[in-house]
Amino acid sequence: MSADTTARRIEVAVDRPANGGEAVGRADGRVVFVRGAIPGERVVAEVTDDRHDSYWRADAVEILEPSPHRVPTPCPAAAAGAGCCDLGHIDPDHGRNLKQAVLLDVLARVGHLDEASVSHTELAGRGVGRLPGPDTGWRVRTRLAVDGTGRAGQRAFRGAGVVHEACVQPAPGMVDDLAARRFTPHAELAVVLDTDGVRHITELAPVTEVRRGDPRRRAQKNRQRRTGRRAQTVVEGDAAAVRRVGGREWQIPVTGFWQAHRAAPQTYADTVVGFAREHLDAAPRIAWDLYGGAGVFAGALLDADGFGGLEQVHVVDSDAGALAAADQTFAGDPVTTHRGEVAACLAALEATPDIVVLDPPRTGAGEKVIGAIAAAQPAVVVHVGCDAARFARDLGLFARAGYRIAGIRAFDAFPLTHHVEAVACLVRGR
């Protein structure tokens, strides 16, 4: 922010939700993204970023006309400045309505998909569905920051600080007692609760954080540093955690990827199989599970009733730990794992899969990967997306590559936050 705008306050009426959880309004001829506001409200907001001519960012500091959907946040950590429950001030049912609006908006604006291509979907008709269980206590995998005195807590919003008030996302018993313990100063903790309810904690060695410069760039650089290779020490439980989905069991590294919501893996697996059943003309013979991690969707397809004829499933992922878990779980099954970037591995996969499932990270799959999938001509593609805008962009790419949207289901897999998970089924032919 430039020096002359420090603590500049503006009055804004906000009328629609943005993909990042902010509410959007206009002031002085500019679009303003207001964090902490709800569409329909009039607020006083403090400008936090005025570097762009066409839009500003701001934080709501006073609510002049509150929305009927405004509630006191249930999350003490978010109230104290943590970045965890950024929609805690919105009634969760209304939060789901806003997530539906965001998804439909980006499908039109970013995916360039007309209304007729999505109006028949569950997303358009019924909205964003709840996952089983309450809106708090759903998280079974989390990362905590450790401050200079060795106390663990939630990372502050866009900052290097640590907030010690409790967040309401972690499952009961998962982190409650950690406030009293001390860890290596400035380390990070990977904490998981496995399927048997056993807790595992691995400490990741401190990284040198960038502490100067633009706050958004600084936060991005620090995120990159934290996701790089770091020394790990098991401080409780084991280095791997048992996870079960359907009749399968995996040993997943505590620092590796697993869906954060307790009910997510089974729900997504059921959705993938449901779409496959509904839209494949015949039982699949060959399947690809791209960005497949340890192969949860590969397992679901292999074990689905009526899919016994599946001759080969290829699981592609860049993470060696996830694929080692897959190799152990699928010993004796017709599963081949491929380690590397999806874009680079696709050429080596068997041609003409009947079904391709892809579950990319927040950056999405992009043009090259989607072009290669379309060139392999699977009858059905199931695309799982955790970032609304990238999901919309990717669906638009599939549409222009000759795939029709047969269904979209969206799940509130991250209650009290702006994040949302969507699963689309794409069918070859217009």
Ligand SMILES: C[S@@+](CC[C@H](N)C(=O)[O-])C[C@H]1O[C@@H](n2cnc3c(N)ncnc32)[C@H](O)[C@@H]1O
């Ligand atoms: C959202 S997770 C999905 C994992 C799995 N489908 C599941 O539900 O457990 C995304 C996965 O993509 C992998 N990944 C990220 N970028 C990748 C890339 N460019 N090529 C291959 N795998 C990648 C990550 O290691 C991670 O396992």
